[in-house]
Amino acid sequence: MPRTSDKRERLVDAAVTLFHHRGYGQTSLADIAEQSGVPLGNVYYYFKTKDDLANAVIAERIHHQQDTFAECEQDNDPQASLYCFLDILVDMSGDISRYGCPIGGLCQELNKEDTALTDRADELLGQALKWSAKQFRKMELKDATQLAQHMMATMHGASLLANTFNKPRIIKDEAVRMKAWIKSL
Amino acid sequence: MPRTSDKRERLVDAAVTLFHHRGYGQTSLADIAEQSGVPLGNVYYYFKTKDDLANAVIAERIHHQQDTFAECEQDNDPQASLYCFLDILVDMSGDISRYGCPIGGLCQELNKEDTALTDRADELLGQALKWSAKQFRKMELKDATQLAQHMMATMHGASLLANTFNKPRIIKDEAVRMKAWIKSL
DNA sequence: GTCTATATGTTGATAGAC
DNA sequence: GTCTATCAACATATAGAC
Numbered sequence A, B: 001m002p003r004t005s006d007k008r009e010r011l012v013d014a015a016v017t018l019f020h021h022r023g024y025g026q027t028s029l030a031d032i033a034e035q036s037g038v039p040l041g042n043v044y045y046y047f048k049t050k051d052d053l054a055n056a057v058i059a060e061r062i063h064h065q066q067d068t069f070a071e072c073e074q075d076n077d078p079q080a081s082l083y084c085f086l087d088i089l090v091d092m093s094g095d096i097s098r099y100g101c102p103i104g105g106l107c108q109e110l111n112k113e114d115t116a117l118t119d120r121a122d123e124l125l126g127q128a129l130k131w132s133a134k135q136f137r138k139m140e141l142k143d144a145t146q147l148a149q150h151m152m153a154t155m156h157g158a159s160l161l162a163n164t165f166n167k168p169r170i171i172k173d174e175a176v177r178m179k180a181w182i183k184s185l
Numbered sequence C: 001g002t003c004t005a006t007a008t009g010t011t012g013a014t015a016g017a018c
Numbered sequence D: 001g002t003c004t005a006t007c008a009a010c011a012t013a014t015a016g017a018c
Helices: A009-022 A030-036 A040-046 A050-073 A078-089 A093-099 A102-110 A118-137 A142-163 A169-184 B007-022 B029-037 B040-046 B048-070 B080-093 B091-101 B102-110 B116-137 B145-167 B171-185
Strands: none
Touching: A009 A030, A009 A040, A009 A050, A009 A102, A030 A040, A030 A050, A050 A078, A050 A102, A050 A118, A078 A093, A078 A118, A078 A142, A078 A169, A093 A142, A093 A169, A093 B029, A102 A118, A102 A142, A102 B102, A118 A142, A118 B145, A142 A169, A142 B091, A142 B102, A142 B116, A142 B145, A142 B171, B007 B029, B007 B040, B007 B048, B007 B102, B029 B040, B029 B048, B048 B080, B048 B116, B080 B091, B080 B116, B080 B145, B080 B171, B091 B145, B091 B171, B102 B116, B102 B145, B102 B171, B116 B145, B145 B171
16 A cells, blocks of 8 residues: 555656657557556556557646646746747757657647547647747737647648658757748747 | 459548548458448458558548649649649638548557557658649758748647647647738748 | 456457358 | 359457456
C-alpha cells in the first residue's frame, strides 16, 4: 500500500514519449509497460483503458504547455513573449524534425478516431491558439485571432516539413520569418 | 483470366480513401477488402504486403498531384499557377477539415514508421515543394526555395488547424493571406 | 497494490481447393 | 485468377493468486 509508488507517473512519462515517437495507434500498452518497468497487467490498476492513459498524457501536455507559456510571459511584453515561444520551438527543432511536433501529431492522429479523446487533443492546440491571440491583442493589433492562426499554422506546417525532410533548419527559418513578420505588424 | 479485372484498381481506390479518412495504421486490409468488394484472401494476389498496397496508394497520389500541377500551369504564368493551386486547396477545404490533408497525413504518419515507405511519402511533399519553388523562380524572385517552403508550411499548418477545429474557413483565410503575400513579393 | 496467467478479438499473411 | 478457411502474432483487457 505504498501511497508513494511512482508507477503511475512512470507510466504517463513513458506514454508521453512513446506516443510522440511512434504515435498513439502504433504504441501498445505492452511497449509502455516495458519502458516504464511496470508489468502489463498492473497498468490496468492505474488506467482502466488505453484511452484513459491517453487522457492522462494529454493532461500532462496541457500542463506542460501552460508552464511554457507562463515562462514566456515573464516580462509582460507581448512581443517578447511571442519571440520567446518561437525561440523555444527552435530549441526543440531537433526533436521535432526527428519525431514530429508532439501536439500536432496528437491532433492529427486523434482527429481520425472518433472517441471523446479527439476533443481533448483539440484543447491542446486551442490553448496555444488562445495564448497567441492574447499576445497579439496586448499588442493592440486588430484581428488578433487571425494573426495567431497564421503564426500557429506556419509553425505547425514548418514542423511537418522539418519532420518529413529531417531538416530542423526549416523550423529555424520559419521562426526567423515569423519574428520579422510580427515586428512589421 | 480476365485481364480486364478492375479489382486492383478498386483496391487502390478504396485504400486511397480509407488511408485518408482513418489513417494507414488504423485501416486494416479487411476494411479495404470489404469497401472494394474484393475477398480478403484475394488482396494478396495483387499486393504481397500491406506496404506494397501503400506504395501503390502513394504512387497514385503522386500522379494525381502531377496532374493538378500541370493543370495549374496551363497559362504559363507562375503567379497565376500559384493562385490556382491555392484555389484548389480552398475547393478541398471541406474534405481537409473533415479528414485532414491527405498528403500531410501520410507524411506525418509514415515518418513514425521506419519502413522504406517513409521515403516514398516524402516524395509527395518534395514534389509539391519543388513545383512551388519553380513558380517562384519563374517570377524571378530570390530564395525561391525558401518562399516555397513558407507557402507550403503555411498551408499544411492551416490544414492541421482546419482539421483540428473543423473549420474549413481557416484554409480559406490562409489562402487569401498567401495570395496577398505572393503579390507583395 | 502487485503481478502471472490468460481470455478474447483482430491483424497481416498463407494454404490450398476450385 | 478467385475465394474459403485458417494460422500465428499481437492487441486490449480481465481473473484471480499473492
